[in-house]
Amino acid sequence: MWKNTELNYGRITKILHWFTALTVFSLFALGFWMVDLTYYSQWYKTAPYWHKSIGILLFLATLFRLIWRATNVSPKALASHTKWEKIGSKIAHLAIYVLLLTLMISGYLISTADERAIEVFTWFEVPALGELFDDQADISGVIHEYLAYTLIAISLLHAVAAIKHHIIDKDDTLKRMI
Amino acid sequence: MKKFLIASALLTTSLIAPSHAANYTIDNKGAHASINFKASHMGFSVLTGRFNKLSGTFSYDEANIAASKITVNIDTSSIDSNHAERDKHVRSDDFLDVNKFATAKFVSTKVEDKGNGKLAITGDFTLHGITKSLVIDAVKVGEGDDPWGGYRLGFSGTAKVAMGDFGFKTNFGTVDLDLYIEGIRK
Numbered sequence: 001m002w003k004n005t006e007l008n009y010g011r012i013t014k015i016l017h018w019f020t021a022l023t024v025f026s027l028f029a030l031g032f033w034m035v036d037l038t039y040y041s042q043w044y045k046t047a048p049y050w051h052k053s054i055g056i057l058l059f060l061a062t063l064f065r066l067i068w069r070a071t072n073v074s075p076k077a078l079a080s081h082t083k084w085e086k087i088g089s090k091i092a093h094l095a096i097y098v099l100l101l102t103l104m105i106s107g108y109l110i111s112t113a114d115e116r117a118i119e120v121f122t123w124f125e126v127p128a129l130g131e132l133f134d135d136q137a138d139i140s141g142v143i144h145e146y147l148a149y150t151l152i153a154i155s156l157l158h159a160v161a162a163i164k165h166h167i168i169d170k171d172d173t174l175k176r177m178i
Numbered sequence: 179m180k181k182f183l184i185a186s187a188l189l190t191t192s193l194i195a196p197s198h199a200a201n202y203t204i205d206n207k208g209a210h211a212s213i214n215f216k217a218s219h220m221g222f223s224v225l226t227g228r229f230n231k232l233s234g235t236f237s238y239d240e241a242n243i244a245a246s247k248i249t250v251n252i253d254t255s256s257i258d259s260n261h262a263e264r265d266k267h268v269r270s271d272d273f274l275d276v277n278k279f280a281t282a283k284f285v286s287t288k289v290e291d292k293g294n295g296k297l298a299i300t301g302d303f304t305l306h307g308i309t310k311s312l313v314i315d316a317v318k319v320g321e322g323d324d325p326w327g328g329y330r331l332g333f334s335g336t337a338k339v340a341m342g343d344f345g346f347k348t349n350f351g352t353v354d355l356d357l358y359i360e361g362i363r364k
Binding site for chain 1: 261269348
């Protein structure tokens with residue numbers, strides 16, 4: 001089944017979810033590592049190039065994901081979930097979406113402060129809007145860093161919660177996404 | 179006799195004419211001053227850039243050049259090499275560490291007249307929290323009334339900075355500075 005139903009997530013949603021999870025953790029690791037590369041490292045140019053290219057692709061995937069989510073039914077929370085679990089998971093999901101988008105926007109603002117476009121592999125370029133505010137590259141860099149740590153923390157919480165449902169509550173919460 | 183008197187009068191006047199040690203403010207508002215740098219890009223070519231924000235004052239006396247003085251403050255975070263990502267890296271603690279060392283400064287200690295409008299300006303140059311002596315070879319470019327009611331005086335200068343002296347993580351060689359300083363008389 002490709003589309004969501006009231007009971008289950010469809011294939012498209014699952015693919016988008018797991019693709020995003022894999023990409024976010026990969027980009028985090030790549031970003032964490034690449035900021036300390038020295039100028040003389042052979043990765044000094046390649047690592048940011050991949051980080052930016054993959055980030056832009058994830059942005060496109062996220063836009064599609066939001067459209068897909070808005071135009072599909074969302075499976076109802078399991079009846080066994082408590083009220084605070086339902087509210088808590090809603091807040092966490094919303095936070096993850098907001099963090100994803102702000103993280104991508106802040107990343108875009110670092111690299112485009114000098115009006116240079118972002119090249120996505122050799123496929124296409126995302127044009128720059130230039131310097132929208134003073135010290136754009138530095139301020140966006142700091143914001144990008146803290147948003148990344150926050151996103152990873154909330155994603156881990158999200159994962160721990162799913163595992164808790166699977167192992168302790170023994171319900172279908174995690175299975176529905178697989 | 180008459181001629182002699184006139185000649186003596188003129189001579190006396192010129193001798194007692196007050197020397198004009200005028201003070202000038204560097205025209206950063208009109209951006210008629212720039213500090214440009216050149217650095218080797220791994221021996222392949224030369225990278226150029228500049229510091230967009232600077233301020234300072236100088237005094238200059240044509241009749242007593244040795245009494246001239248100049249102070250220049252450079253906002254290190256204003257480095258501009260026409261590449262946001264590179265500038266961000268240069269501002270980081272790998273290089274200029276601008277959060278800790280927001281200002282670089284040059285304060286002259288000695289000005290020598292080399293003739294023909296040429297000057298050798300020795301001073302204390304502070305960068306990355308370390309102060310070293312630096313000599314700027316300067317040339318007076320021009321002076322006079324501007325069309326807007328002010329009086330201007332300008333110099334160009336060059337200096338070589340041995341970056342290894344300033345305690346950076348990486349010694350990125352010698353950086354050439356090209357300076358163009360125009361002041362408006364106070």
